Amino acid sequence: MTSLPPHPLLATAVELAPRLSARSAEFESARRLPPDVIAEFARAGFFRMLIPEAYGGLELHPALSFQVIEALSQADGAAGWCAMIGASTGLSSAWLPESVARAVFSSPEVIIGGVAAPLGRAERVEGGYRVTGRWPWASAGHHCHWLVGGAVVTEGGNPRFVREGVPETRLLYFPAESVTLHDTWFSLGLCGTGSGDMEVRDLFVREDHAFTLLAPPRVSRPLYGxxxxxxxxxxxxxxxxxxxxxxxxxxxxxxxxxxxxxxxxxxxxxxxxxxxxxxxxxxxxxxxxxxxxxxxxxxxxxxxxxxxxxxxxxxxxxxxxxxxxxxxxxxxxxxxxxxxxxxxxxxxxxxxxxxxxxxxxxxxxxxxxxxxxxxxxxxxxxxxx
The missing domain is CATH 1.20.140.10 (Butyryl-CoA Dehydrogenase, subunit A, domain 3)
Known part of the structure; x- marks a missing residue:
């Protein structure tokens, strides 16, 4: 197995661990991470681990991001989960048109989350889609600037198919202010992740804010292969x-x-x-x-x-x-x-x-x-x- 040199972000995660562990009961009681912890994660760069360097991200080797998430999760499961969701969803930036990606990730502390499961409906209209749907497990949604939702593409109200039995799907970027968050996260575990439902209704999403992971990434780098x-x-x-x-x-x-x-x-x-x-x-x-x-x-x-x-x-x-x-x-x-x-x-x-x-x-x-x-x-x- 190839070894990688230590990364400063892993050292930061290890340094944060005792403070996260000490606040686990607080996270559980609130059923979400507090704003100061999320802000510290954003400043540290945990949410930028998989964003292309071209857009201000860290573009870490997946073995390094694995170790960072593992270290945070050892301190507190909910903290590790929220860092994981933000970092992993940020990976989608490599599939966006460059102009859109640069606009979305213009701030180094932007946070993105959402749910990839195609539980919504995206009706094709001129210039984009009209999207309606409700998605559970929108972890850390309260702290996000953008949320991503998966949807089946429809036309005239009927699903489109890429081949027999396989519907066409898209992942769509929603600005957080356009999303309704429902407080439904009363769970057995991972209580501090704030993983309630998110919902949009008849929301217009431009074509360039939608993508599919089955298409080649627009950033041609090994990480995105x-x-x-x-x-x-x-x-x-x-x-x-x-x-x-x-x-x-x-x-x-x-x-x-x-x-x-x-x-x-x-x-x-x-x-x-x-x-x-x-x-x-x-x-x-x-x-x-x-x-x-x-x-x-x-x-x-x-x-x-x-x-x-x-x-x-x-x-x-x-x-x-x-x-x-x-x-x-x-x-x-x-x-x-x-x-x-x-x-x-x-x-x-x-x-x-x-x-x-x-x-x-x-x-x-x-x-x-x-x-x-x-x-x-x-x-x-x-x-x-």
């Missing part, structure tokens, strides 16, 4: 960060808690020792697999279009990394015993956060059917990978 799918490698970065935090919490607890009946530290219990070993190995192995595939896929993107098999490998590593992280958290939560059930203990938050994250369609179990199909020689539709 990497098959992110907007969220790409970033969801497992959050998951693995949460899992590492959970393991660290068990290590701390086990060295402090005395099992009264046994009159020894929890750390001396063989079952706990086995759990720590298994969880640590599972997280490190999943992380190594994912980083290996990220490097290999990025190297392939520097040489030309990424093959379907390489895309399948990346999706497999994403889903495996996320689900391995969840298994590790389950193990350490159970080993911790009674103290982990209380809201004052970080382990219960890790458990809730990881099992909210695993419900995301990008890393849910059905993705294994797609990647397994490729390994067995089937050729799935391109949008799936």
């Amino acid at each position: 990497f098959p992110f799918g907007l969220l790409g490698h970033a969801i497992p970065a959050v998951a693995l960060g949460i899992a590492r935090r959970a393991i660290d919490e068990l290590l701390t607890l086990a060295r402090q808690k005395t099992v009264l009946v046994e009159r020894r530290l929890l750390a001396a219990r063989p079952a706990v020792q086995e759990t720590v070993a298994e969880a640590d190995a599972e997280v490190r192995a999943a992380r190594a697999f994912l980083l290996e595939v990220i490097h290999a896929t990025f190297d392939a993107s520097t040489k030309g279009p990424v093959s379907m098999r390489a895309r399948a490998d990346l999706r497999l590593a994403m889903t495996h990394g996320t689900r391995a992280a969840a298994r590790a958290v389950d193990r350490v939560y159970e080993a911790a015993g009674g103290p982990a059930v209380f809201h004052t203990h970080a382990l219960q938050r890790c458990l809730r956060d990881i099992h909210t994250l695993t419900q995301h369609a990008m890393v849910a179990r059905p993705t294994l059917e797609i990647t397994g199909g490729v390994l067995l020689g089937f050729d799935p539709p391109l949008p799936n990978l």
